[in-house]
Every structure is written in C-alpha cells, then in structure tokens.
Amino acid sequence: MTPPSGSPGPDGTADMDSTADFGSAQRLMTQFTAQLTIQLDRLGHSGRPGSRPGSRHDVRRGGRDRPPTLVAVAHGSRDPEALRTVTALLDRVRALRPGLPVRLGHIELNQPLLTDTLAALRGEAVLVPLLLSRGYHTKQDIPDAVAAAPHLTARIAAPLGPDPLLAEALHARLAEAGHRAGVPHGAGVAAPCGTGVAGVAAPHRAGVVLAAAGSRDPDAAVDVARTAALLSARLGGVPVLPGYASGSGPTVPEAVRALAALGHDRIAVASYFTAPGRFATQCAHAAPRIAAAPLGAHPAVARLILRRYEQTLAFAPLSPPAATVGV
Structure with a gap:
C-alpha cells in the first residue's frame, strides 16, 4: 500500500515530493485517456467492453451498426478446386471476424462475377483483391466494375502482395x-559413420x-x-x-x-x-x-485480407467516387 504523504518511504525518508509527482502524473494520464477516448469515438471505435475491430460497435457510419461489406475479388479459374479453395479461405475470414459481411466476386470464369456481386449490394463496400501484385486487373478491371455500380459507396484495397x-x-x-x-x-557436413568416406560430405x-x-x-x-x-x-x-x-x-x-x-x-x-x-x-x-501447394486458405492469408480491409477504411472515409487505396 502506498504510504500517506509525508510518511517514511522504504529508505526511511519522507516521500512528499514523489507523492506530489505521482498525483500530477495521474492527472496527466486521466486527461490523456479522456482525449484519446474522444478521438476513438470520432473514428467509430467506442471502446465498449467486449467490442473489437469488426464487431457491430466497430464501424458506425451514417448512424448504422452494419460495417461496410468486404468484397473479396478473385480472378477465377476453370479448375473446380479454385472455387472450393477461395470459399474455404473466406470461411476462415468470417471465422476471424464474426458479424462482418463478406461476399465473393470473380473477374472472370467463375460465378458469381464481380459485376453481379456489386449489383446485388447496397450501401458501403470495401473491395479486397485476392491478387498478389499490381497489374491490369487491379488498375483497370476492378475499378471498371466499381464504376458500373454507382449505387455503391466503395473503396478498393491494394492487392495482397507484397506482405x-x-x-x-x-x-x-x-x-x-x-x-x-x-x-x-x-559449411560442409560430417560423413556418416561406416561409409568409409573421410573428411566432410559436400553440402x-x-x-x-x-x-x-x-x-x-x-x-x-x-x-x-x-x-x-x-x-x-x-x-x-x-x-x-x-x-x-x-x-x-x-x-x-x-x-x-x-x-x-x-x-x-x-x-x-x-x-x-x-x-x-x-x-x-x-x-x-x-x-x-x-x-509447394498454392497459398490457399492459410491462416496468414485470411489475416492479411482483414488487414487490407482495415487499412483501407483507416486510410480515408468511404465516399464516392471509388478509388484504389495504396498501402
């Protein structure tokens, strides 16, 4: 227990100055916490007990509790395993962030196509390309699809790679x-015993x-x-x-x-x-x-999808026209 002001400290001397300093530090921390809480509230992070990024208290825009929809944009493939893999990956994303609406759209070859996914949505969306580098799809195809959905307020995240x-x-x-x-x-390695080979084996x-x-x-x-x-x-x-x-x-x-x-x-x-x-x-x-197998539904990829979503929301508020947010 902290001794009262003026009582001997552990070394037998009075501790009035340190107590005063402690009180000043407490007041500064209280002011800092209050200012931080105000800033977080303005960003939509209420700090309520039990709230977490992606929960229903996390992103509040226009008085709504529903966060912007995460639209994962896959390329598409004729290989049936591709759709199963992407579906498993997005199931992992949903498990990491319950309550976050997650949809899938393909650039080509698979259903649902991105244009159809966007046409069915309303409100706000963040498009996260499941692509690993910049290129024509990220610079042209995806922005074109968003431009064809003027009813949406949307942002386009950077591709997953590099990261x-x-x-x-x-x-x-x-x-x-x-x-x-x-x-x-x-470095070399020792030759196995009994091989009759002297010295070291070629590394x-x-x-x-x-x-x-x-x-x-x-x-x-x-x-x-x-x-x-x-x-x-x-x-x-x-x-x-x-x-x-x-x-x-x-x-x-x-x-x-x-x-x-x-x-x-x-x-x-x-x-x-x-x-x-x-x-x-x-x-x-x-x-x-x-x-090696493709990246697939590895947990690190699921975490990265959510990172791109959060980075895009943090970079700028959702507002038309759609723009690609670099990371």
Whole structure:
C-alpha cells in the first residue's frame, strides 16, 4: 500500500515530493485517456467492453451498426478446386471476424462475377483483391466494375502482395511439401559413420523459385521481387528467384536452371498463387524436386485480407467516387 504523504518511504525518508509527482502524473494520464477516448469515438471505435475491430460497435457510419461489406475479388479459374479453395479461405475470414459481411466476386470464369456481386449490394463496400501484385486487373478491371455500380459507396484495397504475411504462408507451404533450407554453402557436413568416406560430405545448397502468374505491367515484377526478398529473409537467406508462367521472363524452368548453374542442388518451387489453377499446375510441373501447394486458405492469408480491409477504411472515409487505396 502506498504510504500517506509525508510518511517514511522504504529508505526511511519522507516521500512528499514523489507523492506530489505521482498525483500530477495521474492527472496527466486521466486527461490523456479522456482525449484519446474522444478521438476513438470520432473514428467509430467506442471502446465498449467486449467490442473489437469488426464487431457491430466497430464501424458506425451514417448512424448504422452494419460495417461496410468486404468484397473479396478473385480472378477465377476453370479448375473446380479454385472455387472450393477461395470459399474455404473466406470461411476462415468470417471465422476471424464474426458479424462482418463478406461476399465473393470473380473477374472472370467463375460465378458469381464481380459485376453481379456489386449489383446485388447496397450501401458501403470495401473491395479486397485476392491478387498478389499490381497489374491490369487491379488498375483497370476492378475499378471498371466499381464504376458500373454507382449505387455503391466503395473503396478498393491494394492487392495482397507484397506482405510479410504472404512470406509466412509461402514458408509454411514449402515446409509442408518437405523443403528444408539445408546447410549453408561452404559449411560442409560430417560423413556418416561406416561409409568409409573421410573428411566432410559436400553440402546441399538450397534454392527456391517463386512461381508467379506474370504480367506485362512492370509494377507486377517489382511486387513479386519484393515478395521473393521477404521469403528469402524468412528462409534465413536462401536465395529466391522469381519465375513466371506468362508475361516477360524468366520462366520457372529458366529460374530453376539459373539456380542450378550457381551450384544449388536442392531447388523447390514456391507456388505464389492464391488458389489452384492452370498456371499453378504448369509451374509445379517445372519443379525438379519439390513443388509447394498454392497459398490457399492459410491462416496468414485470411489475416492479411482483414488487414487490407482495415487499412483501407483507416486510410480515408468511404465516399464516392471509388478509388484504389495504396498501402
């Protein structure tokens, strides 16, 4: 218990000055808390007991409790597993944020199409592209779809990539496929007992090809290169080279050969795709040993979708016309 003002402290001396300082600090903290509460209320974060981001008390606009709808925008694929994977991913998003309305729209090939999803909505929406880099779809197709739905108040989030959460998911998929980083170059490993081999065995040198869809947009290549750097760091410095299924090279086989020419003999292909499809299958077939599964419904991807949604709402209030919010 704190001694009263003027009573001896632990060292036997009076503590009047420290008590006064404590009272001043308390008053400052009370004022700071009050000001912070006012600011949070203005942002719609009430701080009520039990409230959390995405709950019905989180985003209040125009006097309504319902938060803006999260519209996940997938590319679409003829592979039936793609739709199942995206559906599972969005189920994970809903589990993370109960009460948040989540809808799906495809750019092409699958139902529901994005234009149909937007036509059925009313009020406010945040579109989160399930795409991994900037390109034509994020710069043209999605804004065009929003422009064709003038009844909505909407914002468009940045694509999912690059982001450390994607490096986390890619790392996990590689590990699931059996990829190990191996021994650093030059370290060597002891020869197994009984082999009759003296000295050290030649070390394995790991390398990874980050297989991506590809695009003619130079921004896409920049984004993929940044993800390759994030994954390399996540793997402890293992080299990661981008390889593409389309657009300007290098292709995945070319990236594999480049790593092999540098002496890497344990090469894996990381599948930088949200869901299975033609490109993901094509890239997996080019793997010399290990091909990881696409990102799919990994928990880190679900968290990233919600991060993009929240970043977009925090960047600017919802108001027409729709605009892409960079992150």
